[in-house]
Amino acid sequence: MRGTNQSSVSQFLLLGLSRQPQPQQVLFLLFLIMYLATVLGNLLIILAIGTDSRLHTPMCFFLSNLSFVDVCFSSTIVPKVLAIHILGSQAISFSGCLMQIYFLCVFAVMDNFLLAVMAYDRYVAICHPLHYTTKMTHQLCILMVVGSWVVASLNALLHTLLMARLSFCADNIIPHFFCEVTPLLKLSCSDTHLNELMILLVAGFIMIAPFVCILVSYVLIACAILRVSSPRGRWKAFSTCSSHLAVVGLFYGTIISLYFNPSSHSGGSDMAAAMMYTVVTPMLNPVIYSLRNRDMKGALRKVLTMNVALPLR
Structure with a gap:
């Protein structure tokens, strides 16, 4: 294996979602909104959790991390999509494409891990309520989040370095609105078996293991x-998990429809599912x-009213 990329392609062209002039403006407005x-x-969720002491709980700590990851996830993709559909800036450099792949892998895996950690939090809260404070300690919560960041970063680094070693000789058109691993592998004129094997083994395990933990x-x-005798008690316990x-x-519904449904790989439906997640x-x-958390609604209301009142002073 060579340590440097032997690509003759210095940039790729992202086709976006539509090449017609009128839909371009509509898509730009839709993505911007x-x-x-x-x-x-x-950001309001993060601010509300940070300023309201009632929300200083393990679940809200994980939620604030999820909100941060979601902002970063969208920021990795949407600004380039906006440039494609309003400025016609379809070109993305080879290094820029690799950076987008890296951060997409990091944030997608972080979403996955955080959802699994939050499921564990709900399990402890409902199945072991008397031991919740001793099990879900502040140190454990930080350890789980930091561990998730480390594993997500190492996984992304692995796939990015494997992609960097490939050669791209002629075709540089990516029929997508962001640099995704699968379309790039199809464009490569190198042997991609190692990339595909690592995606199947490493990325597959990292995505499936948290899902199994959630189940x-x-x-x-x-x-x-079901062991709770009171219908009101059962509903109260279920409502804490509904969100x-x-x-x-x-x-997971959008990811399954995108990667595990063969009929979804048909261009338009493929990109629609990708846009969903x-x-x-x-x-x-x-x-x-x-919507489902009374304390969260109260904290958000407090943040919004405080921001409205500030200019009036």
């Missing part, structure tokens, strides 16, 4: 809820969590 909503919504956690949670379940369903899901996460 979704991006602003994503950044504003997630196991919720099976145990469901068993615990997380909605986010899990949205995140890279742009739409980060925008909806703060809405889902704020």
